[in-house]
Amino acid sequence: MAIATRYHWEKLESFCSSVFEKAGVSKENSRIVANSLIEADLRGVDSHGVVRTAIYLERIEKGMIDPDAKPVISNESDAALLVDGHNNFGSVVGTNALTIALEKARENGVALVGVKHSNHFGTGAYYAKKAIDQDIILLVLSNASQTMPPTGGVRPFIGTNPLAVGIPAGENPPFILDMATSVVARGKIIVEAQKGNSIPLGWAIDKEGNPTTDANAALEGSVLPLGGPKGYGISMFIDILAGVLTGAGFGKYVNNMYSNWEEPQNVGHIFLAIDVNAFMPIELFKQRMDQYITEIKAEPKATGVEEIFIPGEIESRRAEERKENGIELPLKVVEELNSIGMRYGVDLAAATYELNSLGEVQK
Incomplete structure (x- = not known):
């Protein structure tokens, strides 16, 4: 399995913002769109993060969004x-x-x-x-x-x-x-399909209405x-x-x-x-x-539970961790962003974290 690459969140946001600006979006609106994507990745909602950059750009290019x-x-x-x-x-x-x-x-x-x-x-x-x-x-x-x-x-x-x-x-x-x-956002199934992974039973049905664990079949069918x-x-x-x-x-x-x-x-x-x-x-x-x-x-905790969380707490902690250690992107997303960067003359590599031999972020 390919090793993912980690990116500094602010530099990755700057990359996305620059790409949108090169695509004809105003500086202020580019900043808003990029910030929205990065905030999703920081909180661990990767299905709504920079993975959406390509489709947003394509819809601009084909006149489906008026920036x-x-x-x-x-x-x-x-x-x-x-x-x-x-x-x-x-x-x-x-x-x-x-x-x-x-x-x-x-x-x-x-x-x-x-x-x-x-x-x-x-x-x-x-x-x-x-x-x-x-x-x-x-x-x-x-x-x-x-x-x-x-x-x-x-x-x-x-x-x-x-x-x-x-x-x-x-x-x-x-x-x-x-x-x-x-049961799950469709974007998560898109991410699993891009990774070549199966999905849990109960997330979706195929186009015939049968339960499926095949992410691609689920995308042709319906989420539940x-x-x-x-x-x-x-x-x-x-x-x-x-x-x-x-x-x-x-x-x-x-x-x-x-x-x-x-x-x-x-x-x-x-x-x-x-x-x-x-x-x-x-x-x-x-x-x-x-x-x-x-x-x-x-409140008393069930066996094996170390802490009770409130909604949003886990995501907030994850955002702090990713600000410290970087946003990890799958190889397919990296390749897509690299291709976008070359098309618009923006260097994605400038946003990468330097890793040591163990794959850890160099502080």
């Missing part, structure tokens, strides 16, 4: 508004919508921002973290292209429509729940809803809010970024921001959150 478009507000009231992304990058449109949601929440205590005409926007945790940094509670919903059948069906109809929640705390780590409504009808119901609910309500695509009208080269994706998002100070002083809330988290982590 020059300006997201605009199309409808607005005191605490609710709709953003038309005009087909820019999902992370650019999402960041724009989040900024508005945070401002509105501070003014009104709560804000609901819908988004239409967007694209794949990365991980929900990316936005949740930004809200937490400003002491705002955030709920993020997004729909996605067809990858999952309704319960009882065989053919994909709805996406793995993710949801994320970010809640600040004090001394304890914040609560960050970021999940797909499928988390918890069967419960995951299906939640995914449908997200599609209704993020798609039907906003005027974005929904169901089969959210276009697949890997296979549809005729139409933009038209993804929809929802950002619900809550200003804690509308309920109580933020410091009191953080004290209460710390008490809550501390008491959960102090």
Whole structure:
């Protein structure tokens, strides 16, 4: 098996940002897109990290993303508004919508921002973290292209429509729940297929509706809803809010970024921001959150369990470790990024960590 290579996170982000800029994206938007990808890799959500660079670039090159478009507000009231992304990058449109949601929440205590005409926007945790940094509670919903059948069906109809929640705390780590409504995000199956690995039984079915451990057969078939009808119901609910309500695509009208080269994706998002100070002083809330988290982590542990974690805690620790020791990329991703770098005149090798004879990062 080929040995993976480790990359310094800031230098890898700079590489990606430079590539997007060379591809005609503004410097600011290039930074946002690259930062979104690197944050995913740092947290261990590799399916949404730099592995997406190639498909993002291809969609720019083929006119499926408009990097020059300006997201605009199309409808607005005191605490609710709709953003038309005009087909820019999902992370650019999402960041724009989040900024508005945070401002509105501070003014009104709560804000609901819908988004239409967007694209794949990365991980929900990316936005949740930004809200937490400003002491705002955030709920993020997004729909996605067809990858999952309704319960009882065989053919994909709805996406793995993710949801994320970010809640600040004090001394304890914040609560960050970021999940797909499928057993596993389709991006993870893409990563396993690229590695040539099989997948666990129960993740997906093939195109005939049979359970499969073949990653490639799963990509031709469907991923399965988390918890069967419960995951299906939640995914449908997200599609209704993020798609039907906003005027974005929904169901089969959210276009697949890997296979549809005729139409933009038209993804929809929802950002619900809550200003804690509308309920109580933020410091009191953080004290209460710390008490809550501390008491959960102090609960009796099952045999073999060393520590009880809260949602997002493992990913936060992984991000710190990867900032220290580098982001490890599979050989296939390295080859793809190298090819991209040569095409745009950006040197990927400048982002590599120097390793010793044991494969350890040289400090």
